[in-house]
Amino acid sequence: MDRVDNAIADMMRARAVLAPMAGVTDIPFRLMARRFGCAFASTEMIDVNGIVYGNRRTFELMERVPGDSPLGVQLVGQDADKLLYAAEICEQKGFKVIDVNAGCPARKVVRSGKGAALLKDPLKLAAIVRRLVKALTIPVTVKIRSGWDEENLNCMEVAKAVASEGASAVCIHARTKEQMHKGKVRHDITRAVKKTAGIPVFASGDILTAGDAADVLAKTGCDAVFIARGALGRPWLFREINAGALSTSVPSFRDIKDIIIEHFSLHLRFYDEQQSLKRMYKHLAWYLRRFKNLDAVMKEYRRVGGLESFRGFMERLRLDGRRLVV
Ligand SMILES: Cc1cc2nc3c(=O)[nH]c(=O)nc-3n(C[C@H](O)[C@H](O)[C@H](O)COP(=O)(O)O)c2cc1C
Incomplete structure (x- = not known):
């Protein structure tokens, strides 16, 4: 070949x-x-x-x-x-x-x-x-x-x-x-x-x-x-x-949060802080779309201005039943 x-x-x-x-x-x-x-x-x-x-x-x-x-x-x-x-x-x-x-x-x-x-x-x-x-x-x-x-x-x-x-x-x-x-x-x-x-x-x-x-x-x-x-x-x-899985398994919310943080960290390797926050917006919405109250969470994300506030946002983000809380 x-x-x-x-x-x-x-x-x-x-x-x-x-x-x-x-x-x-x-x-x-x-x-x-x-x-x-x-x-x-x-x-x-x-x-x-x-x-x-x-x-x-x-x-x-x-x-x-x-x-x-x-x-x-x-x-x-x-x-x-x-x-x-x-x-x-x-x-x-x-x-x-x-x-x-x-x-x-x-x-x-x-x-x-x-x-x-x-x-x-x-x-x-x-x-x-x-x-x-x-x-x-x-x-x-x-x-x-x-x-x-x-x-x-x-x-x-x-x-x-x-x-x-x-x-x-x-x-x-x-x-x-x-x-x-x-x-x-x-x-x-x-x-x-x-x-x-x-x-x-x-x-x-x-x-x-x-x-x-x-x-x-x-x-x-x-x-x-x-x-x-x-x-x-x-x-x-x-x-x-x-793995040849026949059904879809969703990681735990904790794992999803870790994946979001990892994805954001990768952004920071290739883009500056503001670009990273902007580019992460749609990904965050995709990661969280299976949960309720997404609009309020995205509204809160729009107020995130830098790395420290992103960290705070992710620390506050939690799940109450199927409902996102931040
Ligand atoms: C946001 C977005 C951007 C896309 N950009 C391209 C592209 O740059 N080149 C391309 O050939 N197809 C592009 N596509 C088409 C996808 O590669 C794919 O063929 C199409 O979405 C159908 O697959 P899906 O139903 O699994 O999404 C894009 C699709 C989406 C949703």
């Missing part, structure tokens, strides 16, 4: 891969997932323009740290020259896979011909893949949706087109671009793509528990699942999937 196949084999062995999530899958989040057994992760989507024009914040998204390997990078772009320029830099930085985003439905992204807009032009997407595969030594994968809308479910054609140009795998989120994140995910379509693509296929969409992961793997025959919203406030999902 050559170098190219190794990274894809790593993803298949991982079975549950941390999916790209813009604004979420930064270094602290990935390290939390790793700590609970996530064996392969991806950066959030990174716009190739930011790389081409040397944007500082874009380069921050590409930073690598020990303990966060193997790691794939997802690029969003539509210009083959820029994608190649960005991909070569990523390869030098040690990313194991270049994933091309052909599924992002955000208006800002599709308006400029990127993300899900590439589904409308499979030949262009295939040509991008050909360029990348020819120039790179690491594998190129593509993350797609089922199609643009219900009338244009062309994922099979897209998957075959990129496979024929040397893509090493595809990940399919079997919703249309029009569906965004709503409505039912069509894992029957995922299965059809797996049957016809001729390359490894990864399934994404509504895989929220270890049971879901097992079901989707069995139903679709896919080579791994991508975990996205299921990991928000629940990084331990990877441990459950790895």
